[in-house]
Amino acid sequence: MRHLAEGIHRFQRDVFPDKAGLFARLATTHQPGTLFISCSDARVVPELITQADPGELFVIRTAGNLIPAYAPGADGVAAGIEYAVALLGVRDVIVCGHSACGAMTALAEGHDLAGAPAVADWLRHADASRARTASTTAGEEQVAALVRANVVAQLANLATHPSVARALAEGRVRLHGWVFDIPTGTVEEVDAPRPAPAA
Numbered sequence: 665m666r667h668l669a670e671g672i673h674r675f676q677r678d679v680f681p682d683k684a685g686l687f688a689r690l691a692t693t694h695q696p697g698t699l700f701i702s703c704s705d706a707r708v709v710p711e712l713i714t715q716a717d718p719g720e721l722f723v724i725r726t727a728g729n730l731i732p733a734y735a736p737g738a739d740g741v742a743a744g745i746e747y748a749v750a751l752l753g754v755r756d757v758i759v760c761g762h763s764a765c766g767a768m769t770a771l772a773e774g775h776d777l778a779g780a781p782a783v784a785d786w787l788r789h790a791d792a793s794r795a796r797t798a799s800t801t802a803g804e805e806q807v808a809a810l811v812r813a814n815v816v817a818q819l820a821n822l823a824t825h826p827s828v829a830r831a832l833a834e835g836r837v838r839l840h841g842w843v844f845d846i847p848t849g850t851v852e853e854v855d856a857p858r859p860a861p862a863a
C-alpha cells in the first residue's frame with residue numbers, strides 16, 4: 665500500500681505540473697469521446713494501452729467485461745452506459761476483452777465456483793458466449809475463442825440498452841470490439857455484430 669501513497673507524491677511532483685492546464689480545463693468540463701468497457705483485470709489498463717489523456721475515456725469495468733442485457737430496474741452498469749451514451753454523448757463504445765481472462769477461463773474450463781456464488785451468478789451473463797464456443801475448440805484455444813465470442817456477445821447485449829439502440833438508430837455512436845493480448849501488448853479488433861435495421 666505504501667508504494668501507492670508514494671505514487672501519489674510522485675504524480676503530484678513529476679506528472680501533474682505538465683498536465684496542470686488539462687486538469688484545470690477538466691475541472692469544469694467532462695466530455696469524453698469514448699465509452700470503454702473492459703474487464704476489471706488489473707493487467708488491462710485502458711488509458712495506458714490507448715495512451716489516452718485524462719478526460720478522454722469514460723470507463724466501466726466488470727468481471728469478464730460482461731454487460732447484462734437491458735432489464736428495467738436499477739443497475740450500476742446500465743446507469744453508466746446510459747449516462748455515457750445519452751447524457752455525455754460519447755461517439756464510440758469499445759468492449760475490450762483480454763487474453764488469459766480469469767472469468768473466461770473459469771467458464772471454458774468449468775471451474776467449480778461453489779465458493780463464489782456471486783461470481784457464478786454474474787458469469788451467467790456469458791452463457792450465450794459459452795454456448796457458441798463450447799463444442800468448437802479445446803484448452804487454451806478454447807479460452808481465446810471464448811474471449812473473442814464474449815466480446816461479440818457483450819456488444820449484442822450492449823445494443824439492447826435503449827440509450828444505445830437509439831444512438832445506433834440515429835447514427836450517433838459506433839460500437840467496436842477489441843481483445844488485448846497481455847504478453848505482446850497488441851490489440852486485435854473483433855467484428856461488432858451489425859445493428860438490426862430500423863423497422
Ligand SMILES: [Zn+2]
Nearest residue numbers: 703705765766
Ligand atoms: Zn478478464
